[in-house]
Amino acid sequence: MVLRELAPTAADTLVQSTTLALDALARNVCNTWDEAVGAGGPPFTLIIVGSGAYGGYLAAKVFDFHPNARVLLLEAGPYLVGEHVQNLGNVGLNVAAPISPSSDPGVARELVWGLPWRGNVEFPGLAYCCGGKSLFWGGWCPRLTLNDLAFWPTAAATYLNSHYTEVESETGVVPATDFITGELLNIVRAQSFAIAGSVANLDIALPGGPVQTAPIAVQGAAPVSGLFSFDKYSSMPILTQAIRADIERSGGSDSQRRLFLVPKAHVVRLHVSGGAAHTIEVDVAGFRKFLSVGAANLVLAASTIETTRLALVSCPSPLMGRNLMAHIRTDFTVRVRRSALPQVPAHVQTAALLLRGRAAGAPFHLQLTASTSRDGSDAMLYRMVPDLDLLDQQLANTDPDWITVTLRGIGAMAGDRTTPVATGNTSWINLSPFEQDEYGVPRAYVNLLTSGVDNALWTAMDQTALDFLARFAGSPGNIEYLYDGGWQQTPFPLVRPFPPWHWGLGTTYHEAGTLWMGDDPTTSVCDASGRLHHVANVYVGDQASFPTVGSVNPVLTGLTLARRLAEHLG
Numbered sequence: 277m278v279l280r281e282l283a284p285t286a287a288d289t290l291v292q293s294t295t296l297a298l299d300a301l302a303r304n305v306c307n308t309w310d311e312a313v314g315a316g317g318p319p320f321t322l323i324i325v326g327s328g329a330y331g332g333y334l335a336a337k338v339f340d341f342h343p344n345a346r347v348l349l350l351e352a353g354p355y356l357v358g359e360h361v362q363n364l365g366n367v368g369l370n371v372a373a374p375i376s377p378s379s380d381p382g383v384a385r386e387l388v389w390g391l392p393w394r395g396n397v398e399f400p401g402l403a404y405c406c407g408g409k410s411l412f413w414g415g416w417c418p419r420l421t422l423n424d425l426a427f428w429p430t431a432a433a434t435y436l437n438s439h440y441t442e443v444e445s446e447t448g449v450v451p452a453t454d455f456i457t458g459e460l461l462n463i464v465r466a467q468s469f470a471i472a473g474s475v476a477n478l479d480i481a482l483p484g485g486p487v488q489t490a491p492i493a494v495q496g497a498a499p500v501s502g503l504f505s506f507d508k509y510s511s512m513p514i515l516t517q518a519i520r521a522d523i524e525r526s527g528g529s530d531s532q533r534r535l536f537l538v539p540k541a542h543v544v545r546l547h548v549s550g551g552a553a554h555t556i557e558v559d560v561a562g563f564r565k566f567l568s569v570g571a572a573n574l575v576l577a578a579s580t581i582e583t584t585r586l587a588l589v590s591c592p593s594p595l596m597g598r599n600l601m602a603h604i605r606t607d608f609t610v611r612v613r614r615s616a617l618p619q620v621p622a623h624v625q626t627a628a629l630l631l632r633g634r635a636a637g638a639p640f641h642l643q644l645t646a647s648t649s650r651d652g653s654d655a656m657l658y659r660m661v662p663d664l665d666l667l668d669q670q671l672a673n674t675d676p677d678w679i680t681v682t683l684r685g686i687g688a689m690a691g692d693r694t695t696p697v698a699t700g701n702t703s704w705i706n707l708s709p710f711e712q713d714e715y716g717v718p719r720a721y722v723n724l725l726t727s728g729v730d731n732a733l734w735t736a737m738d739q740t741a742l743d744f745l746a747r748f749a750g751s752p753g754n755i756e757y758l759y760d761g762g763w764q765q766t767p768f769p770l771v772r773p774f775p776p777w778h779w780g781l782g783t784t785y786h787e788a789g790t791l792w793m794g795d796d797p798t799t800s801v802c803d804a805s806g807r808l809h810h811v812a813n814v815y816v817g818d819q820a821s822f823p824t825v826g827s828v829n830p831v832l833t834g835l836t837l838a839r840r841l842a843e844h845l846g
């Protein structure tokens with residue numbers, strides 16, 4: 277049977293029916309290019325490239341903060357779903373596995389995952405869909421420390437410190453892990469507090485100490501009586517809310533609208549002259565469109581690598597592409613005898629904590645998850661189980677003898693801002709001289725390498741994790757280590773040339789820094805608001821603007837900067 281698909285015709289204006297579905301959600305939230313740019317009305321004041329974690333949030337905030345703003349949000353991918361996939365139960369939407377860019381099949385994997393760049397390590401690529409990677413992300417949201425922020429422009433660092441709490445509240449990080457509670461959490465926390473002072477490299481100088489509540493962007497409880505919780509955060513619900521408010525406010529007249537989300541609109545480049553972008557070139561379903569920018573500001577929020585590529589293609593400057601940072605990452609899983617800990621609950625429970633450390637002059641952190649389930653430490657984490665019979669089975673699947681503990685270590689990589697791109701053993705992004713993409717524009721090439729300092733940190737982070745786990749268990753007879761396909765009584769051997777518990781540098785999605793902010797145009801690419809020093813109306817709206825990324829997962833900082841940018845952009 278031939279499946280009937282959505283027709284890219286005038287029927288776009290209606291909710292269309294396919295063989296299997298009614299396209300109501302996309303139709304109720306998104307607009308076509310022609311609807312958005314051809315409906316008349318006032319000129320756009322802001323054009324955002326990419327509707328992911330930051331672009332979607334930024335669009336909604338500018339709409340909320342500035343009643344005269346008119347925002348065009350251009351998204352290369354299609355509408356997929358309206359919230360984080362984990363809030364939907366098992367709907368068969370997965371993250372693509374990392375692959376070598378040279379093996380890129382040239383078609384989407386897992387429906388929406390594309391790999392638009394080339395590079396020297398494996399990457400999963402980008403989720404090309406409205407909401408971007410925010411529909412799939414893990415939710416860990418630690419703050420940058422004062423040490424990390426020492427390299428940031430004062431105005432940005434001050435804003436982050438004074439506004440982190442607001443964004444933590446918006447995303448569900450605060451109130452803290454209201455969806456992870458119970459005896460196992462209390463036991464794991466008490467044991468961690470008891471041993472933390474004797475584990476070398478855990479950062480006891482930090483305010484509150486090294487053992488911290490897991491900062492996860494999930495709101496598990498009703499914010500006030502009568503409301504539902506919003507579960508795991510993504511940029512789509514807040515964006516949808518703003519767009520629907522706009523549709524209702526404008527009485528459905530596109531010329532009166534102030535916020536449009538246009539999917540399947542791949543921004544090819546900006547045309548820049550005289551120190552300002554004047555035209556944006558977009559591929560809309562195979563047709564090349566050129567939109568005059570007028571007096572609008574433009575924000576690049578296509579995710580670090582693609583944002584950097586767009587900047588290099590459109591308005592290159594000498595420092596762009598240096599200072600590439602990602603994260604070093606190790607995952608260790610062990611099991612600890614129940615008898616080593618007091619009163620572990622009989623039924624299945626899950627615990628999570630954050631441990632902060634410092635070694636080789638750089639920060640790292642350990643994300644701890646623990647569970648009494650036979651299926652592992654995160655088998656019952658981040659899941660919506662709608663079937664109570666299934667839930668009962670899973671709760672009964674308790675391990676009578678062991679709890680499983682995973683420590684995911686994430687450590688800072690130092691960026692290099694002084695060595696020119698492609699001239700030394702550093703990490704960088706440039707434009708590939710060898711390959712163009714489907715739109716006739718050079719692909720990005722990404723070079724990710726660890727330095728000697730990064731490697732020293734990696735070793736120290738691994739040793740800290742193993743030391744912590746050994747002390748957590750109390751004695752060698754109480755712990756077994758998961759490697760080589762089974763539980764081993766000896767600790768992970770750290771001397772292998774490439775330990776299998778190390779993750780590749782391209783697998784964390786945390787690339788940052790290549791268009792970093794600073795007050796001095798001779799030593800940075802954009803200013804403290806994110807505006808490119810040499811282009812009056814183009815802003816960096818994602819992690820590419822970070823001067824440092826520390827060890828922390830980037831989204832809390834990226835959203836807080838997006839909030840600042842939203843206040844700044846009228």
Ligand SMILES: Cc1cc2nc3c(=O)[nH]c(=O)nc-3n(C[C@H](O)[C@H](O)[C@H](O)COP(=O)(O)OP(=O)(O)OC[C@H]3O[C@@H](n4cnc5c(N)ncnc54)[C@H](O)[C@@H]3O)c2cc1C
Nearest residue numbers: 326328329330352404408409414415416543579829830831
């Ligand atoms: C499985 C997983 C777990 C993660 N866990 C965490 C975590 O626990 N904590 C954390 O902080 N981070 C985590 N991350 C990383 C986090 O999701 C990213 O840091 C964040 O989404 C980056 O936001 P962004 O807006 O820059 O990019 P994205 O969210 O990827 O959005 C970019 C958008 O731009 C669009 N786009 C790209 N090119 C173009 C173009 N040329 N024209 C128009 N549109 C374009 C894309 O389609 C996409 O929608 C995780 C990511 C994944 C996938």
